[in-house]
Amino acid sequence: MMSNSQELKSSGLKVTLPRLKILELFQNTMAGDQRHLSAEDVYRLLLIEDMDIGLATVYRVLTQFEQAGLLIRRNFESGKALYELNGGEPHDHLLCLSCGKVIEFNDAPLQARQNEIANEYQFVIQERAMTLYGVCKDCQAKQK
Amino acid sequence: MMSNSQELKSSGLKVTLPRLKILELFQNTMAGDQRHLSAEDVYRLLLIEDMDIGLATVYRVLTQFEQAGLLIRRNFESGKALYELNGGEPHDHLLCLSCGKVIEFNDAPLQARQNEIANEYQFVIQERAMTLYGVCKDCQAKQK
DNA sequence: GTATATGCAAAACTTTTGCATCCTT
DNA sequence: AAGGATGCAAAAGTTTTGCATATAC
Numbered sequence: 001m002m003s004n005s006q007e008l009k010s011s012g013l014k015v016t017l018p019r020l021k022i023l024e025l026f027q028n029t030m031a032g033d034q035r036h037l038s039a040e041d042v043y044r045l046l047l048i049e050d051m052d053i054g055l056a057t058v059y060r061v062l063t064q065f066e067q068a069g070l071l072i073r074r075n076f077e078s079g080k081a082l083y084e085l086n087g088g089e090p091h092d093h094l095l096c097l098s099c100g101k102v103i104e105f106n107d108a109p110l111q112a113r114q115n116e117i118a119n120e121y122q123f124v125i126q127e128r129a130m131t132l133y134g135v136c137k138d139c140q141a142k143q144k
Numbered sequence: 145m146m147s148n149s150q151e152l153k154s155s156g157l158k159v160t161l162p163r164l165k166i167l168e169l170f171q172n173t174m175a176g177d178q179r180h181l182s183a184e185d186v187y188r189l190l191l192i193e194d195m196d197i198g199l200a201t202v203y204r205v206l207t208q209f210e211q212a213g214l215l216i217r218r219n220f221e222s223g224k225a226l227y228e229l230n231g232g233e234p235h236d237h238l239l240c241l242s243c244g245k246v247i248e249f250n251d252a253p254l255q256a257r258q259n260e261i262a263n264e265y266q267f268v269i270q271e272r273a274m275t276l277y278g279v280c281k282d283c284q285a286k287q288k
Numbered sequence: 289g290t291a292t293a294t295g296c297a298a299a300a301c302t303t304t305t306g307c308a309t310c311c312t313t
Numbered sequence: 314a315a316g317g318a319t320g321c322a323a324a325a326g327t328t329t330t331g332c333a334t335a336t337a338c
Contacts, residue, residue, distance in 0.1 A: 013318095014318070015313095018319075038302090054321065060319085073221070077273075079301085081223070081302090096267075097270060103267070109257055117249060117251055118276055118278070121280070125276050125278040129274070130273070130275075133273070134270040134271070135268045137267065158336085160293060160337070163293090183327080201294055203328060207328095223303080
């Protein structure tokens with residue numbers, strides 16, 4: 001298991017407080033249902049923790065982390081980018097339009113079919129993004 | 145076959161020149177490879193055609209058309225929304241990160257699997273979005 | 289004639305950039 | 314000591330909104 005400092009170094013990034021804090025933030029929020037954070041989210045959460053950080057730094061660090069493969073950048077329909085920790089396995093999303101909840105799943109047959117389609121078009125996949133928008137089980141119950 | 149005027153009326157929208165022109169624009173560009181247009185794209189294409197239209201109107205009309213189901217709004221990784229004509233059939237995208245080309249495909253097994261996954265989570269799908277990002281056949285050839 | 293749509297300008301939001309200062313190595 | 318990182322402010326890009334005028338029905 002690599003420490004966060006080692007993880008940053010091996011990505012060619014200097015170990016600084018903002019970078020460590022942002023990395024920890026994503027690791028800690030991973031447990032909750034709030035796995036996807038915008039730059040503004042990160043900024044506000046760090047201010048709450050007394051971190052005196054600039055929004056511009058947050059944007060820069062998020063971009064660097066994405067390029068380093070530590071985070072994945074997602075574009076849902078909200079108009080702003082959300083980031084999540086890169087857990088290694090590709091996965092897709094169900095996004096509830098009623099409550100905003102994001103359900104993640106990892107489905108091998110689906111990915112296999114994606115690969116077959118890419119092969120048909122002789123297309124080399126670098127990144128996958130699949131989101132089904134709709135209404136989750138809980139919200140269906142509430143609407144009745 | 146409904147005329148464009150009828151199509152607007154049956155969506156509860158008054159028939160105005162900007163709306164007709166924008167609808168025609170999407171119908172005409174459907175033939176080419178430029179099926180996905182941003183608000184700015186629409187604005188510039190209409191200015192070329194002598195239409196003296198305001199950018200704000202373009203945004204308003206695109207939003208109305210999306211709500212009426214005439215257009216589909218897509219959020220790829222570019223940071224701005226793209227719209228395409230709603231052809232009725234759901235379809236997904238391969239987006240080339242090298243040349244920006246968008247390849248569309250319609251794959252029944254893939255959609256069937258999406259439905260199965262949604263059922264597992266008792267999730268009601270309203271909209272699908274799947275995009276594979278990578279390098280297209282042509283760009284692979286060029287890179288050699 | 290009335291209600292809605294449009295155009296323009298201003299504002300709101302998200303993201304990027306320039307630059308002086310500070311921190312990591 | 315040197316190069317990169319940070320914070321602040323300003324700028325750039327996208328989308329929304331207020332309001333007076335024009336247009337569709």
